[in-house]
Ligand SMILES: [Zn+2]
């Protein structure tokens with residue numbers, strides 16, 4: 703095990719997202735939209751045979767959506783000592799984000815080296 707999935711400290715901003723300091727010293731910062739897109743519940747991942755929810759691409763400001771309220775977290779509740787449940791302003795609250803899952807989806811470059819498309823050149827073996 704090279705990394706810890708135990709959070710040392712969790713900072714929650716209902717309008718911005720979640721920051722987690724892990725016990726191994728790593729820090730993860732998750733934006734709201736990113737977390738919503740990564741919702742692990744059956745409805746969003748298609749575990750019951752429905753097609754997986756396709757993350758919406760970032761779009762330029764659309765005049766027809768100007769009255770749509772911005773996505774927010776209404777609340778974040780701990781689930782046991784292994785996960786958190788996020789209650790979204792769009793009415794969705796089925797997703798239980800285990801710390802394992804959160805660590806896995808950490809959006810930082812060290813954790814998601816392929817996110818930008820190209821592999822890092824000259825990685826030491
Ligand atoms: Zn979901």
Ligand SMILES: [Zn+2]
Nearest residue numbers: 808810812813
């Ligand atoms: Zn990371």
